[in-house]
Amino acid sequence: MDFEQTWSIISSAFQEIRTKNASRLSYEELYRHAYRVVLRKKGEDLYNRVCDSEHVWLSGNVLPSIRALIAPNLVADLESPEGMTTSERRVVGERFLKGLRQAWGDHQVCQSMLADVLMYMDRVYCQDHRRPSIYATAMILFRDDVLDSRISDLYDRSILDLLNSVILGQIQMERAGDVIDKHLIKSCVYMLDGLHASKLESEDQRLYNVSFEQAYLQTSREFYRQEAQLLLAESDAGGYCRSAHRRIYEEEDRCKSTLMESTMPKIQNVVEEELISNRLREVVEMESGVRFMIDNDRIDELSLVYDLNSRVDDKKTELTQAIQKRIVEMGTDISNAAIVASQAPAPVSAPPADGDKGKGAMPEKSLNQQTAAALRWVEDVLQLKDKFDRIWRDAFQSDNTLQSAITRSFGDFINSPNFPRSSEYISLFIDENMKKGIKGKTELEVDAVLDKAIILLRYIQDRDLFERYYKKHLCRRLLMNKSISNEVEKQMISKMKMDLGNNFTTKLEAMFKDMTISEELTSGFKRHIEGLGQKDPKRIELSINVLTSMTWPLETMGSSDDTEGKRPHANFPPAIDRLRRGFEKYYNDKHSGRRLTWLAQMGSADIKAVFPRVPQKDGSFKERRHDLNVSTFGMIVLLLFNDLPSDQYLTFEEIQAQTNIPQPDLIRNLQSLAVAPKTRILVKEPMSKDVKPTDKFFFNEGFNGKFVKIKVGVVSSGNKVENDRERRETEKKNDDSRGFCIEAAIVRIMKQRKELPHQQLVLETLSQLVNQFKPEVGMIKKRIESLIEREYLERIDGASIDSYRYLA
Amino acid sequence: MASDTKYVTLVSGDGYEFKILRSAACLSKTIKNSLDPTYGFRENEENRVVLKDINGVILEKICEYLYYNEKYADSKDVPDPDLPPELCLELLIAADYLDGELASFG
Incomplete structure (x- = not known):
């Protein structure tokens, strides 16, 4: 049998295979023919003949059948896409895609049958002569004879162009909400992925990458650019983020279900650029942007913004900036509110033209107000901190970058040069809690309060300033016994130690040590007196605090500004002075070489006072006993009246001369003894709020208090905001x-x-x-x-x- | 269609028929292709492959080898197959034709 005969058998068999009539053919027979041809060194002829016949088949049968599926309006649509309704376009598009898929599928099956029949040729001839396998060649023929052919003789566009634009059209429909046949598109995409644009079969030369993907990325970019514009104009920031988020996942799904997964990073890059990178700033700054979300606790929206921003920017710059800006704004608002609150005029209008000293009660009021403002400030800042902690945790996935940004912003406004009071306010907050706040709270709650203070403390830059205030406030608490629990005080110190280091707390700890030593001294001295044996019912008990002068901020206690440096000794009454000398001797015996300075303005005294029988307002007529708790100065002043007949008086100048108490201290003490209505143990003439050198003071025999124990407060003791x-x-x-x-x-x-x-x-x-x-x-x-x-x-x-x- | 049957019939050029396990027979790519159900050639329809160029003696030996291969497919230390030297050349040609691992005889 010669070649031509054999070929005619083979080629007619191939025609049967192409028209799906293989069942009449014997594979073994065809294989044997091809085998013999190759054995007779006619492999090349066979190869070329097969290619030729395939070419004739593809351009003569397959191409026309595909062209027949291209509806005229589908072509027209390429030129001007307004001609059809969406569903029309979808239907004609799908028809074309289905035809192409069918042709491609048939071609593949048919070619693998042919290739198997020609297996011996592939194995022997193609390998020896380095020609591509007949299957690969047939695939390339499909590209050349079908895909690269013109749509029709009238149009200068290839079938491939049409295919691309139909797929893009279908995807566009899906983006607009239509349902499309994803499998259909996927099989066409597989076809493109299986073919290469040139002879070189390299990865990036696939038809899918070269022709489709590029067009896809480009049209997508255009689409998302427009969509971003539309969304910005029509929806709020939250809506924008939701849409953007949805689009990103849609594209991801689309790559999986409809296109190739290798496109995923590229299309995401496009979407992210168009919807996020180029627009995020606008979104963040929208009226309904990050600021609005923060103010309204839109955790889910913030979380979207976070998600979007972290896609395009590891540092999350836009979000970070917006958050920081808002923190500083809100923080500054809080600070400003505190300043306004502390400077607001007291509710009582000031008495006009009453001289400079006439405002004695006024600073009192406004000081309280300032203290309240300070506490309010701390609470507000803590609340702000809580708020952002919550946002950070729930919306920002506890992101490290944002955490440090948030911390930095809190530091920024707390340490703002426009608001120098943070240190003082925080210390006051602790002071307030130590004195009142923690009463009746469980250990856990107390701990929480302390931790809050520590949180704020961490932000403070000027720790030395804070230390100064804390020492001052602690000093008052310790000396005036205002602290509710010594334990809690120490706990606070140890917390500070952990956070701020040893250096910070050594001086504070020394203060506690002084207190402990003082207690021992007091009881030691008491035992010492008792040991002397003179049992005196009138004996005065002494409770002493010996303070190391370097450790305690003594200059901040009491107002001794005009006696700065040289502190004149007040004259103690003889009974008291004896006691003082007694203690000095006792102390010097224990520690020689130390000098004791008496700070009378810081002490207090309990006095048992008897008020004689004089007629009362309510008509009763009996003796009244009161336990008076007064400052040491107050005690000195009151004792002067012990020896004075009831109708005699002392003038201010006389009192000052006899006691040698510094004038401002004396004025304040006299105010509380003679002016404050509930503790008016002295009567002043003339009756007015301020004290003048010529004022006269009488013992108030008619004094009648409601309680047995009466505490005479001295004006402006206790910890308040400084003026x-x-x-x-x-x-x-x-x-x-x-x-x-x-x-x-x-x-x-x-x-x-x-x-x-x-x-x-x-x-x-x-x-x-x-x-x-x-x-x-x-x-x-x-x-x-x-x-x-x-x-x-x-x-x-x-x-x-x-x-x-x-x-x- | 008989593609799901366990056995197939191989027919030699001189008319001898061998019924052997389909799985064993499909070691040969030529036989496998001819039986491929997706292609639907006549061999698949009839479940019978005529190998015109191979005579009965050789085909018997081939069937032996196909079973031999099936039996020892996954084992080590395999005993050598029994190949009469006078048949070697013809077996080699058949192996080339059938396109299977028979080519590894030599």
Whole structure:
């Protein structure tokens, strides 16, 4: 049998196979023919003949049948897409896709049959002559003869172009909410994925990547650009985020169900760019943007924003900025509210033209108001912190970047130079809780309160300032026994120790130690007196606190501003003075070489007072006994009246001369003894609120209190917000001590480094002090100057940059 | 269609018929293809493959080998198959034709 004969058998059999009539054919027979042809070295002829016949079949039968499926309006649609309704377009599109899928499927089956029949040719001829397998060649023929052919003789577009645009059209329909046949599209996509654009069969040369995917990404970009515009115009930020979110997942699904998964990262990139990167700023700043979401606790929407932003930006810049801005805004609002509240005029209108001192009661009121403002501030800040913690946890998946951003923003507004009172306010908050707040609370609750304070404390930059206030407040609590529980006080200290370090708490702990030693001293002294044996019913009991002067902020106690430095000793009455000398002797026996300074303005005394029988307003006529608790100064003043006949009086000047109490202290004490209505143990003439040097004071025989025990409060004791003058003073003192800290730090650094450029010295100083406070650079410069003057440092002459040398 | 039957019939050029396990027979790619149900050639319809170029003696040996392969497919230390030297050349040609691992005889 010669080749032509064999070929005619094979080619007619192939025609049967193409028309699906294989059942009449014997595979073995065909195989044997092809086998023999190849054995006779006619492989090349066979190969070429097969290709030719395939080409004829594809262009003669397959292509026309596909063209027949292309409805004229489908082609017209390519040119101007307005001609059809959506459902029309979908139907004609699907018809075309189905035809193509069918043709492709048939071609594949048919070609694998042919390839199997020609198996021997593939194995022997193709391998020896390095020709692609007959199957691969047949696939390429399909691309060339079908896909790359023109739609019809009239149109200069290929079937492939039409295929792409039909698929894109279908996807567009799905985006608009229609249901499309995903499997149909997927099989066409598989076809494109299986074919290559050129002879080189490299990965990125697949028809899918080269022709379809590019068009897909481009049209998608256009679509999402427009959609973003539309969404921005029509919906609120939450709605926008929801849509964007949905779109991203839709595209992901689409890649899985309709297209290739390899497209997923690319299309997501497109969507993310168009819907997120390019628009997020606008969305975040919309009226219904992040600010609105925060204010209305839209956790789910914030979580969407977070999700979107973290897709495109690891740092989540837009969200972070918006959050930070809002925190600072809200924080500043709280601070401003506190300032306004503390400066609001007291409800009572000030008595006009009553002289400068006439406002004695006024600062009292406004101080309370300020204290309330301080507590309010702390509560508000904590609430704000809670709010953002919740948002951070629920909406931001406890993201680290955002946490530090939030922390930074809290620090920013708490340490804002426009609001210098944070340290004081936080200390006051603790003070208030120590005195009242924790009463009746369980250990757990107390712990929670302390932790709150610590949370705020962490934000404070100027820790030295806080320490100053805390010491001052603690001092008052300890000395006046205002603290509810010593245990809690110590707990607080140990919490601070954990958070702020040992340095911070040593002085505070020393205060507690002084208190303990003082208790021992008091009981020791009591035993000592009893040991002397003089059992005296009139004996005065002494409870003493010995305070180390460096540790305690004594200058902040009481107002001794005009006697600064030299504190005049008040004259104690003889009975008291004897006691004082007794204790001094006892103390000096124990610790020689120490000097005791008596701080009478800080003490208090219990006096048993008897008021004689004089007619009362209610007509009763009997003796009344009261236990009076007064300040030490108050006691000194009252004792003066012990020896005075009831109709005699003392003038202010006389009292001052006899007691040598500093004038401001005396005025305040007399105010509480003679002006305050409930504790009017003295009567002042003339009756008015302020005290003048010429005023006369009588013992109030008719005094009648409701209770046996009466506490005579001294004006402005207790911890309150400082007034402006006090604050200036505190700040000045703080600045002074900062100066020392800075100098010490500079010397430490220079001692180690010997020589250092200016800039570096400043940086190192800042970093050394970061745990205590943030010094101003100007201040550091001044300290350096001063150290140079005192010859600790010198400038290095001729250095290219400013440098210093340490002088040992 | 008889594609689900367990046995197939192989027919030699000189008319001998061998009924052997389908799974064993399909070691040969040529036989396998001819029986492929998706293609639907006549062999598949009839469940019978005529191998015109192979005579009965050789086909018997081939069937032996097909079973031999099936039996030892997953084992080690396999005993050598029994191949009479005078048939070797013809067996090799058949193996090439049938396109299976028979080619590994040599």
